[in-house]
Amino acid sequence: MLESIPGRDGSGAIYLYDRIRQVFFFVNFADGRDDSFTAVEFDGLVNEYDLVSFAARRLVFHRLHGLALNE
Numbered sequence: 397m398l399e400s401i402p403g404r405d406g407s408g409a410i411y412l413y414d415r416i417r418q419v420f421f422f423v424n425f426a427d428g429r430d431d432s433f434t435a436v437e438f439d440g441l442v443n444e445y446d447l448v449s450f451a452a453r454r455l456v457f458h459r460l461h462g463l464a465l466n467e
Contacts, residue, residue: 397410397411397412397413397420398410398411398433398435398438399411400433400435405434405435406432406433406434407431407432408431408432408433408434408435408437408438409422409423409430409431409433410422410423410430410433410438410441410447411423412447412450412451413451423447
């Protein structure tokens, strides 16, 4: 999901949502630019990093965050 300030291009941040825990995780990129994306950049990053598949692989996602699956 891209969350941005209405009317301000380049103000978006990317979040992944865990439906089981009902919690959002902020996506932080290594280069430090993580809260100034446009919708077009968001679409490109989703494809480049295959974020949909990553988020769907719950086990990998939870291990990266040190979370137990049964919590």
